[in-house]
Amino acid sequence: MTATRPKAELGDFLRSRRARIRPEDSGLPFLGGRRRVPGLRREELAQLAGVSVDYYTRFEQGRAENVSDAVLGAVASALRLDATETAHLTRLVRTAGRGAQPTAGDGDDGGGAAVQEVRPGLRRLLESIPQTPAFVIGRRTDILAWNPLFAALITDFGALAPEQRNKARLVFLDPGVRGRYVNWEAKARDLVAYLRLDRGRHPYDGRFTALIEELRARSPEFAGLWARQEVRLKSHGGYHLRHPVVGELTLAYESLNLPDDPDQSLITYTAEAGSPSEAALRILADALPDGGVEVPGRVSAADGLK
Structure with a gap:
């Protein structure tokens, strides 16, 4: 920058x-x-x-x-x-x-912001709710950790290169992830508005700059939404998703910011009790092999706790 x-x-x-x-x-x-x-x-x-x-x-x-x-x-x-x-x-x-001098936590113009780490206790929390899709999102909408049900619902994050585990990149550039959202336009608008807000918190993060430039170049839809300058913070809401195995689901989400790291949030998806969506989540959960929480560079949370 x-x-x-x-x-x-x-x-x-x-x-x-x-x-x-x-x-x-x-x-x-x-x-x-x-x-x-x-x-x-x-x-x-x-x-x-x-x-x-x-x-x-x-x-x-x-x-x-x-x-x-x-x-x-x-x-x-x-x-x-x-x-x-x-x-x-x-x-x-x-x-x-204050000019061009970044403060602590901004990252730097060369992209050298510190790698975000997910606390072991938070990984165990994700592991303890196998019937609830959940993940931890960080700066730039990077997906830092997730449980198997969230991966089954959206995409196999573990099969992606680390730099591809980014929600904005997936929603705009991955056709499979895009197809998961029945009302993709609303999802895209909310995501860009949040990304713009997060960008304002980290104006000197070089990786953030690279992400925005890539999305603007590769997605005309992103470029149009980014130009609107909308900023929005949503801590809860709902999504209408479409899954190739269990069909359509109506889910509510809750986003909880971590008190000790405002750049990380725990997000969970839940379905109304007794609803077809709850039954669909149960089908996905029952079909999963036993496994722990996925994080970049590891197979499961259990491996990191040895």
Whole structure:
């Protein structure tokens, strides 16, 4: 990543948020005439936020130093940002303000971010719920560990090269995984919005940069969604999946962030008790050979606990 990239990302995000608001929806008079940009102009946003046009211009370009929380709040309010978007804006502003120097945990521009490890206790937790598809997801949507039922439901992660065990890459580039999601478009949109949010937390992670560049080059659908600048955090919800053996399943998911590592989350899929989807999961689980939790570089969790 170049030194100017955080500033460019800040500008892209703010312009995308301005574009979705019409002046008349913000109580500003419509002055008529042809507008060169959709949504609010910079001067209109500055008026709503109570700052000068010059200051807002520098703010959007990442050139405003020591931006106060009050100004951030005023801009977020004028743009009608929700809590997730406001947190994302704050990270972009603070990153742009400190220049090109990464802080601890950012990784580096050469891609040398520390390899994420899954604690043995968490692996045992995955192993203890064989009837529930579950996995641990990390930075960049890397899939760090999974139990056999999750692999049976989605794909054989153990057969993939380590760099291919990435949820975004699989959803956009693997036809088999894509076909698992009945409403693939909704899944893709949510995934890109989460990836954009995670990117804001790690602007200097070189591997993240490489992943985004690859997906933009190989998937026009990803490129279009990425350009929308959406950010979203979903801790629970539901999926309608399609499996070649057991047919369609309706599953609910819960995402639990780990208190000691905010870059890792435990995600579980469950079915309503007594439903056909629960029966389908049971069929998949019963067909599995005995085995432990899968993690990169290992066969099972039991091997790592010897």
